[in-house]
Amino acid sequence: MPSRKEREREFHRRFILERAVSLFAQHGFEATTMDMIAEAAEVSKGTVYNYFSNKQELFRTLIEWGSGRAREIGQETLSTPDTSRVERLGMFVQLFLEFFETGRDIHKILMQEGDRTAVSMKDTFGGPLRQNFMQLIDFISEFIAEGQEEGVFRTMDPHKSAFLVLDIITAEFRYSVMTESTHPLTENTEETTSRILELLGAQEVTR
Amino acid sequence: MPSRKEREREFHRRFILERAVSLFAQHGFEATTMDMIAEAAEVSKGTVYNYFSNKQELFRTLIEWGSGRAREIGQETLSTPDTSRVERLGMFVQLFLEFFETGRDIHKILMQEGDRTAVSMKDTFGGPLRQNFMQLIDFISEFIAEGQEEGVFRTMDPHKSAFLVLDIITAEFRYSVMTESTHPLTENTEETTSRILELLGAQEVTR
Amino acid sequence: MPSRKEREREFHRRFILERAVSLFAQHGFEATTMDMIAEAAEVSKGTVYNYFSNKQELFRTLIEWGSGRAREIGQETLSTPDTSRVERLGMFVQLFLEFFETGRDIHKILMQEGDRTAVSMKDTFGGPLRQNFMQLIDFISEFIAEGQEEGVFRTMDPHKSAFLVLDIITAEFRYSVMTESTHPLTENTEETTSRILELLGAQEVTR
Amino acid sequence: MPSRKEREREFHRRFILERAVSLFAQHGFEATTMDMIAEAAEVSKGTVYNYFSNKQELFRTLIEWGSGRAREIGQETLSTPDTSRVERLGMFVQLFLEFFETGRDIHKILMQEGDRTAVSMKDTFGGPLRQNFMQLIDFISEFIAEGQEEGVFRTMDPHKSAFLVLDIITAEFRYSVMTESTHPLTENTEETTSRILELLGAQEVTR
């Protein structure tokens, strides 16, 4: 039972995080200073240190938060029982694109850091990010493998296919940003889904 | 006719660049210090500044070099006359994967900065990188559009398709890095090519 | 009502300035390092930057402070109503020499920078220094012109005379420094004043 | 008997000095780099070091050169026999103003450094500059003392008067620079001379 104090503390902590997100997204980890964060959060620098022991922890929290949510989406949608694989996949794509839409900033961070993580495993932030990412890959991979057993998907390496599936979805985000599009990403849910189904060689898909 | 001095100077310049590449790839722009670069290049810090007026210029040179080469590959392969579209695409994929293979570090940098560029257009390094990237997209886009006119590819937005084509290729790189694979990327040339052809709805492809 | 914190901050700021003055006077702007200033002020380098955004601002503050005070002296003494011009001039000379006496260091800086300003107008520090100096010249100039109208002073270019008047006063300072004299400058008030009166051709002066 | 080589060397040395003068005048000692000097002298940096063992020596040479010339002027004009003191003084003023006119740059340097010298005796450049300056003061001082004995000048401290005499002359230079005047300084020879004579209380001067 969290006391009122604890709840307030958690609230304050989240507030700082939310203000920090856009700064990190805009300037990257190194170029974002604690002063900037403190100012954006309308508190003193000391206060920021009261909630986060250092800059890295603050950033790591963001990474974990974002990548954790991504993993959750996979977990929640892909294993829903009593639903066709196609429907589940559609749900997954939709929630993912919605997630991108809602938290563009956290996504920019994840993508930038994702690549850096892909690059140097020992990276401080790589840990939780990589873990969440790999779990997400596993959910997708398993989803694909089961679909193959059911004869719904064509036979191909499920693990690699999982990467490709994620790539197709994130491509939407990259395309949107590169073309400075203002259309909501979710508009492309159906198109993206069918592109994935095609990749997976889903039988029942009709175009 | 460049004098011996000039040639040596150019040689030395390249040497510093080569040593800097892996540092930037590993730590990113901000976290890589001029001291690190100087030490890696086995020269003094002053010497590095003798060849590059500042850290940004050094980095920009790398970005332009890498992204310029990527654009060239597109230009050289996709517009080859007297060759079927399928063959041209195969060549494109192969050269691109070879390029990844040869210069893994420069690619890591391009991808990291690519994402950062995708994120904030005003970025200092965005200029040349974005320009080269967009030109590459244009080459691919045109290649697709012509193929559509010839009835070789299915009808879909050529511009967006171009992004997807690139994404499919770079996905190989990402996958390779994430799984710490040691297989040469070029092994996947055929598979990647056919995946792209499938995306484009190429008629003659048989699996 | 400035809070205690604000007052302390202002106090500290002044302290750093006072310690910096003698360093600048001794070594000049370029040769004085922020490390020297920090050490002299018994604080860390970072603290200096807490009070002054950079070296130039610190120096500019000194220049403005000193040259502003010089201008004030002219303003306050020369336009005093109900006082003879001779008395006013005497007051002016006295206060000026006192000012030299009190802040020998700031004067050294003003004279050094004054010459540099005289030399290159575009100088960063020239602005406020030159402005204050010119205003001082204007006060003196006006004082002389009015004296001429009253028939107290001989006829001559008031503007140029103003420069000469100042030169005569500062000559005392230069002489004192060159001869390493320890006599208080104010001892020469009367002598200097009569020298100026002679220059101005003041009627009532008897020797 | 200087060999041709030696003469050429001396010639080259002077050339570098001449090119360096305006740089030092414009930017001051610290802000003038050896690169700038080398470029201005159209030689390599190494060559500059071939003629001057370091930056300080180069600068000191300039100072000695300039201050030596000033001393010479005093020596040559003030002790001319068979000439009235008034005429000698006129000659002195004229040559001095001409010197200012011809070598504005070296003068700027002397005035800037002169003040700095006046300030810290231990200064590296102070030595020769101070020595030449003091000798010049001595010449003037002696000239005044003798004039006093002859009854030509009023009685006053000859040493201090010498400083004032020099101040009156240099004031012309300062005034000219401050007002950005383009008139040749020598135009003011007569006016300046009579101002000095007035200071000295010369009997025969009529205005």
Next chain:
DNA sequence: TATGAATGAGCCTTCATTCAT
């Protein structure tokens, strides 16, 4: 002697972190 690449000490400035109030 001329050249200019190499060196490295040192400068200004930034910023994560600490800590007294």
Next chain:
DNA sequence: CATGAATGAAGGCTCATTCAT
């Protein structure tokens, strides 16, 4: 807990000087 002044370890960059060619 909140504050923000103080700290000092780096970092980017400059430039006088050296030295091999």
